[in-house]
Each structure stands twice: as C-alpha cells, then as structure tokens.
Amino acid sequence: MPVQSKEILNLAVAAAEDKKAMNIVALDLQGISLIADYFVICHGNSDTQVNAIMTEIRKRVQEKGGIIRGIEGTDTARWVLMDLGDVIVHIFHRDEREYYNIERLWSDAKVVNL
Template identity: 90%
Template sequence: MAVQSKELLEIAVTAADEKKAMNIVALDLQGISLIADYFVICHGNSDTQVNAIATEIRKRVHEKGGIVRGIEGMDSARWVLMDLGDVVVHIFHRDEREYYNIERLWSDAKVVNL
C-alpha cells in the first residue's frame, strides 16, 4: 500500500524536527499546483545539519514503505531538494533560504498547521 501524501508530510516534518531543522513550514499546494500536494521548507545552520535532516527524512520514509523518487543537492548541502512524490521537501542552508524565499513564491498556498 502506498504512503498517502498527508502521512508523507507528517513523516518529513517529524524527521526534520528531530534533527533540529529551523523554521519548518508546510504549504498545501492542492488546487494550486500539479507539482505536489505539499511543500515542506526548512533550513539547517550548517552543511552537516542540512545533510543530517535529508538523511533522516529518507530513512523515515523508507521505514514506512514510502519511496524517495529523487534527491538533489546533497553534495553541496546548500539546497537539498527531495521528491517524495506528493510531497517535495526543500532543505536549505540558512543563507540560501533567505535568498530564495520559496514561501514568498508560493504565497497563494495555505500554511499547514503542524
């Protein structure tokens, strides 16, 4: 049985929180975009922390039987993008998060209460 998007969202947010990700925001994109149902956006304060957050999310998704379709950016750890299917996770290094300001780009999306 496939992991549902809401459960993937909860897995990603919980794993990020346990690795002390900063300013975790979940956006509901349903009805706004065909890219995904949800975006999770967070940041770490170092390359090591960014990698640890991504690694923990991948581990938790696999434990629940989910599939990580792709991960980009682990080498530089400045902006890691994880494709979980219906959930896309953006893990930024602090400086890049401020620069790209993804939340502003998707300002039509509703913030999900975590």
C-alpha cells in the same frame, strides 16, 4: 497499500524536527499546483545539519514504505531537494533560504498547521 501524502508530510516534518531543523513550514499546494500536494521548507545552520535532516527524512519515509523519487543538492548541501512523490521537501542552508525565499513564490498556498 501506498503511503498517503499526508502521512509522508507528517513523517518529513517529524524527522526534520528531530534533527533540529529551523523554521519548518508546510504549504498545501492542492488545487494550486500539479507539482505536488505539499511542500515542506526548512533550513539547517550548517552543511552537516542539512545533510542530517535529509538523511533522517529519507530513512523514515523508506521505513514506512514510501518511495524516494529523487534527491538533489547533497553535493553542496546548500539547497537539498527531496522528491517524495506528492510531497517535495526543500532543506536549505540558512543563507540560501533567505536569498531564495520560496515561501514568497508560493504565497497562494495555505500554510499547514504542524
């Protein structure tokens, strides 16, 4: 049985929390975008922390049978994008998060209470 998007969302958030990701925000995109059901946005304070957050999310999703469709940005660890199907995870370095401010771009989306 495929893993549901809400479960993937919860796995990604829990993994990010365990690696001390900062300012974790989940946006509900259902009915707003065909890209995904949810965005998870967070940041780390160093390249090492950004990669640690990504690694932990990948591990937990795979352990539950979820599919990682793609991961981009690990070479610089300034903005790592994880495609988990119906959940897209954005892991920024703190400087890039402030610069890109993608929460503003998706301001129509509801924030999910975590």
